[in-house]
Amino acid sequence: MALRLPSLRRVVRWVPALCFTLAVLALAGCAPDGYPQTTLAPKADFAELLDQVFRRSFQLATIVFFLVEGVLIWALFRYRGKPGDAEPAQTHGNAMLEVVWTVIPAVILVFIAIPTIQTIFKTAEVPTDNPLVIEVTGHQWWWEFRYPEYNLVTAGDMHVPTGRTVDLRMTTGDVVHSFWTPQLAGKRDVFPGRDNRLWFRTETAGVYPGQCAEFCGTQHARMAFQVVAQDSAAFVAWREGLAAVSAPVAAPAPADSAAATAVDPLVAQGQQLFAAKACVGCHAVTAVGAPTMVGPNLAGVGSRTTIASGWLPNTDENLTRWLKNPQAVKVGVLMPNLGLTDEETTALVAYLRSLSVVPAPGAVAMTAAGN
Amino acid sequence: MSTIAMGHAGAEAAPAEKKGLWSWITTVDHKRIGILYGVTAFLFFLLGGLEALLIRWQLGAPDKTFLSPEAYNQLFTMHGTTMIFLGVMPLSAMFFNYFIPLLIGARDVAFPRLNAYSYWVFLFGGLVLNSSFLFNAAPDMGWFAYANLTSKQFSPGLNVDFWIIGLQILGIASLAAAVNFFVTIINLRAPGMKMMRMPMFVWMSLITQVLLLLAFPIITVALVLLMLDRSFGTHFFVPSGGGDPVLWQHLFWLFGHPEVYILILPAFGVVSEILPVFSRKPLFGYAAMVFSGCFIAFLGFGVWSHHMFSTGMGPMADTVFSLGTMLIAIPTGVKIFNWIGTVWGGSIQYKTPMYFALGFVAMFIIGGLSGVMHASPPADLQQTDSYFIVAHFHYVLFGGSIFALTAGAYYWFPKMTGRMLSESLGKVHFWLMFLGFNLTFAPMHILGLNGMPRRVYTYSAGMGFEFWNAVETAGSLILGFSFLIFIWNILKSLKSGEVATADPWHGATLEWSIPSPPQEWNFAVEPTVDGRDPLWELRRARGGTLPEPARVSGKGIHLPSPSYWPIVTAFGTALTLVGFLMHVTLWVILLGVAITMLGIFSWAFEPADH
Numbered sequence: 018m019a020l021r022l023p024s025l026r027r028v029v030r031w032v033p034a035l036c037f038t039l040a041v042l043a044l045a046g047c048a049p050d051g052y053p054q055t056t057l058a059p060k061a062d063f064a065e066l067l068d069q070v071f072r073r074s075f076q077l078a079t080i081v082f083f084l085v086e087g088v089l090i091w092a093l094f095r096y097r098g099k100p101g102d103a104e105p106a107q108t109h110g111n112a113m114l115e116v117v118w119t120v121i122p123a124v125i126l127v128f129i130a131i132p133t134i135q136t137i138f139k140t141a142e143v144p145t146d147n148p149l150v151i152e153v154t155g156h157q158w159w160w161e162f163r164y165p166e167y168n169l170v171t172a173g174d175m176h177v178p179t180g181r182t183v184d185l186r187m188t189t190g191d192v193v194h195s196f197w198t199p200q201l202a203g204k205r206d207v208f209p210g211r212d213n214r215l216w217f218r219t220e221t222a223g224v225y226p227g228q229c230a231e232f233c234g235t236q237h238a239r240m241a242f243q244v245v246a247q248d249s250a251a252f253v254a255w256r257e258g259l260a261a262v263s264a265p266v267a268a269p270a271p272a273d274s275a276a277a278t279a280v281d282p283l284v285a286q287g288q289q290l291f292a293a294k295a296c297v298g299c300h301a302v303t304a305v306g307a308p309t310m311v312g313p314n315l316a317g318v319g320s321r322t323t324i325a326s327g328w329l330p331n332t333d334e335n336l337t338r339w340l341k342n343p344q345a346v347k348v349g350v351l352m353p354n355l356g357l358t359d360e361e362t363t364a365l366v367a368y369l370r371s372l373s374v375v376p377a378p379g380a381v382a383m384t385a386a387g388n
Numbered sequence: 389m390s391t392i393a394m395g396h397a398g399a400e401a402a403p404a405e406k407k408g409l410w411s412w413i414t415t416v417d418h419k420r421i422g423i424l425y426g427v428t429a430f431l432f433f434l435l436g437g438l439e440a441l442l443i444r445w446q447l448g449a450p451d452k453t454f455l456s457p458e459a460y461n462q463l464f465t466m467h468g469t470t471m472i473f474l475g476v477m478p479l480s481a482m483f484f485n486y487f488i489p490l491l492i493g494a495r496d497v498a499f500p501r502l503n504a505y506s507y508w509v510f511l512f513g514g515l516v517l518n519s520s521f522l523f524n525a526a527p528d529m530g531w532f533a534y535a536n537l538t539s540k541q542f543s544p545g546l547n548v549d550f551w552i553i554g555l556q557i558l559g560i561a562s563l564a565a566a567v568n569f570f571v572t573i574i575n576l577r578a579p580g581m582k583m584m585r586m587p588m589f590v591w592m593s594l595i596t597q598v599l600l601l602l603a604f605p606i607i608t609v610a611l612v613l614l615m616l617d618r619s620f621g622t623h624f625f626v627p628s629g630g631g632d633p634v635l636w637q638h639l640f641w642l643f644g645h646p647e648v649y650i651l652i653l654p655a656f657g658v659v660s661e662i663l664p665v666f667s668r669k670p671l672f673g674y675a676a677m678v679f680s681g682c683f684i685a686f687l688g689f690g691v692w693s694h695h696m697f698s699t700g701m702g703p704m705a706d707t708v709f710s711l712g713t714m715l716i717a718i719p720t721g722v723k724i725f726n727w728i729g730t731v732w733g734g735s736i737q738y739k740t741p742m743y744f745a746l747g748f749v750a751m752f753i754i755g756g757l758s759g760v761m762h763a764s765p766p767a768d769l770q771q772t773d774s775y776f777i778v779a780h781f782h783y784v785l786f787g788g789s790i791f792a793l794t795a796g797a798y799y800w801f802p803k804m805t806g807r808m809l810s811e812s813l814g815k816v817h818f819w820l821m822f823l824g825f826n827l828t829f830a831p832m833h834i835l836g837l838n839g840m841p842r843r844v845y846t847y848s849a850g851m852g853f854e855f856w857n858a859v860e861t862a863g864s865l866i867l868g869f870s871f872l873i874f875i876w877n878i879l880k881s882l883k884s885g886e887v888a889t890a891d892p893w894h895g896a897t898l899e900w901s902i903p904s905p906p907q908e909w910n911f912a913v914e915p916t917v918d919g920r921d922p923l924w925e926l927r928r929a930r931g932g933t934l935p936e937p938a939r940v941s942g943k944g945i946h947l948p949s950p951s952y953w954p955i956v957t958a959f960g961t962a963l964t965l966v967g968f969l970m971h972v973t974l975w976v977i978l979l980g981v982a983i984t985m986l987g988i989f990s991w992a993f994e995p996a997d998h
Contacts, residue, residue, distance in 0.1 A: 049838060053839075054839030055837070066766065067767065067769055068770075070766040070767050078757040078761055085724065089749060092732050096732065097738070098737050098738075110676065115676045118722060118725040123718055126714045126715075130711060134710075137706045141706075202769075203768075204772060209633065232537070234542065348456065
């Protein structure tokens with residue numbers, strides 16, 4: 018009945034190869050394809066640094082896992098008790114073994130600790146190569162992005178140029194949140210009255226989804242955003258477009274104004290409603306030098322990829338649903354039900370759609386990233 | 389030569405068993421209190437499990453509206469709080485209660501009435517916490533309740549207050565119990581049972597009591613500060629008044645990390661009892677096991693900030709807390725290797741308790757390894773607050789604690805009830821639980837690494853999270869089903885299970901030397917001990933077999949009298965704290981204090997005996 022086992026030497030010979038194969042397979046099981054928010058396919062230097070440490074520790078952990086579980090399972094078969102077995106040898110321990118299995122894990126840990134400490138210090142310092150400062154503010158439940166260099170502010174989509182370090186200075190307007198775009202950088206919590214820092218530089222244009230990672234109340238799950246990374250020409254076009262859409266639109270009343278005639282009457286109606294229905298109380302529609310308000314800044318909202326904080330595609334249908342009853346779409350948001358009629362909603366949607374950065378950079382980048 | 393009363397003088401008619409509800413309300417018998425703890429905690433555990441199933445059902449597919457965001461947030465908060473404070477901790481307390489005195493050869497705990505008081509306070513605390521559901525105000529800010537979401541401004545309802553008061557009440561129960569077990573272990577050991585002869589479960593229990601005594605005051609203070617913020621307008625955690633939300637995180641995790649070891653060390657102890665018995669050889673590396681347990685507990689107080697790497701503490705703090713955390717992997721590894729060393733060379737008896745104990749070792753390895761990964765801040769910046777962490781701590785707390793406690797339940801059920809649990813049902817339970825557990829929690833590693841944050845009531849289609857979430861939900865149903873089998877096994881075995889002998893497993897420790905279930909006084913004659921495995925030594929000295937111990941008359945054995953003052957005092961204690969729930973309701977507080985004082989005085993002057 019004794020279990021026939023291959024000799025120890027033969028086992029030992031193929032253990033490393035087996036461990037390596039299994040480690041590769043295990044990582045392949047977590048393949049990042051089809052996960053737009055994956056941590057396993059870094060697209061910026063910060064995330065790349067984190068990933069290297071993760072891979073090192075993951076490989077070591079996988080090897081330890083298969084060795085220890087292997088020994089355990091082997092022992093469970095090998096020392097299976099049979100009826101009539103004599104009492105096994107009553108060993109109480111082995112000082113030498115205790116030392117060995119204390120020292121070996123310690124040595125393995127050194128191999129994790131060294132890159133860990135190196136990376137901690139590497140990621141702690143923001144590079145000084147003329148970074149683009151973006152001030153990030155978390156709000157229940159949306160993200161605000163401010164570009165002091167251009168005196169611009171936006172929400173929902175954070176546009177960044179490729180090839181230039183982005184220096185994020187982060188805080189919150191209310192409770193603690195955590196800023197997380199897994200493909201670009203790790204998490205950084207934001208605290209009231211405190212500036213937290215994070216940085217990254219990506220060379221790859223694309224749309225990178227991100228999401229709040231610290232529980233922050235009712236709609237924590239719907240506090241997403243996108244980082245839109247664009248080459249410098251597209252980025253310049255975006256920020257100039259955002260500044261342009263923020264230029265005050267002439268009042269539609271004087272008939273002799275050339276600007277006024279160009280305005281779609283529906284848009285004009287929407288613009289009037291925007292003021293009359295108190296939308297302006299919470300939302301600014303100029304990106305240039307606008308203060309932080311209760312609701313997200315809406316300059317350029319017409320061409321953003323999503324509404325309701327990175328959740329719903331920015332379509333007219335979704336905008337209509339939202340305006341008709343925000344609480345029904347996203348319970349708990351601060352925006353009240355304004356009791357808009359269908360007509361008013363149509364006009365407001367037309368107006369918001371008119372607040373587009375032309376050409377819509379998000380859409381272009383989306384297609385690019387889709388490939 | 390051990391003297392353990394085996395086959396004592398002919399059985400005399402035992403005095404009539406105490407019966408009825410009143411006997412349970414007034415009991416001060418550690419075994420009955422242990423059963424009360426066990427039944428209550430198991431019911432709370434099932435409630436927490438039901439909450440988990442609702443959570444899993446909501447997450448089974450993207451954009452589901454099965455639960456509202458508010459309901460989901462209440463459920464995940466209550467799931468965590470319930471499993472930790474009302475499930476795993478009191479299930480451990482069941483084993484402390486029932487088995488510490490038996491394992492050390494004592495007739496009861498040091499303070500039997502305090503023991504009853506602990507149980508009743510725990511029960512009232514659990515009821516207060518869960519009564520929040522009746523007011524639609526269950527806690528909804530996560531079990532670690534990060535400031536400043538918990539401030540009056542952002543959480544105006546009673547949800548947070550229920551949590552504060554519930555935990556304060558439960559904390560009193562834990563502290564009272566910790567004092568009791570600490571004194572019991574230090575003072576009531578049988579003659580000859582030196583510290584280094586104590587069963588490993590007793591050692592791990594002792595360390596757990598020390599952790600409780602040192603960690604719970606911290607959360608008590610933190611909760612008081614939070615209550616002052618919410619009800620009295622102070623600003624400890626409110627930034628607008630100069631407070632600091634990060635201070636809460638430090639205080640919470642200074643408690644919260646030792647709490648992790650409070651949840652796992654008893655499990656280590658249970659497994660360290662079971663593996664030797666079913667391998668038929670002593671625990672490998674006893675001293676190393678003791679010292680690694682002490683070392684883990686000691687280090688456990690110095691690593692709290694590894695829960696806070698994403699707060700941006702700076703590179704020096706990150707480095708120190710990272711290295712400290714990695715150090716814990718060493719004694720933890722020593723434990724795992726010693727467990728493997730215990731079964732190595734043994735003659736393994738594959739009984740149900742052994743299945744669960746081995747399942748514990750296999751699963752805990754995974755939880756330990758993922759723990760090492762996020763001991764490294766760079767890796768943790770991606771993993772923290774993602775489903776990878778959810779996977780990690782379920783491998784530790786379910787794969788670890790729950791597997792081990794279930795092993796303990798199968799192992800000690802015969803001693804507690806006099807009946808064996810069904811082996812065949814037990815094995816079905818094990819394999820379903822093992823399969824369901826891994827299907828539920830293993831895919832969470834993948835989801836977390838691929839960007840799914842925790843504590844989200846839903847996720848969007850197109851994020852790639854659909855498939856594994858569906859698998860997890862299916863797994864959770866299997867896991868839930870496995871517990872139905874466990875319940876069926878318990879009920880069936882209680883009624884018609886095989887009658888247990890005193891020592892059905894050929895155990896090594898003193899509890900197997902007395903009848904199953906034990907008589908009220910445990911040991912008719914105080915045992916003496918001169919080794920680590922007293923029963924094995926005795927059996928060897930007697931040529932391999934021991935006679936079945938007879939049930940004897942307890943004439944002349946002094947036992948503490950039943951008392952209803954513990955439950956009265958416990959009620960007063962809970963009432964006092966409930967008075968703080970709705971801001972401050974002075975008359976409730978005064979009434980609570982009056983009842984508590986009455987209880988304490990009557991308790992103190994209660995006649996010692998009849």
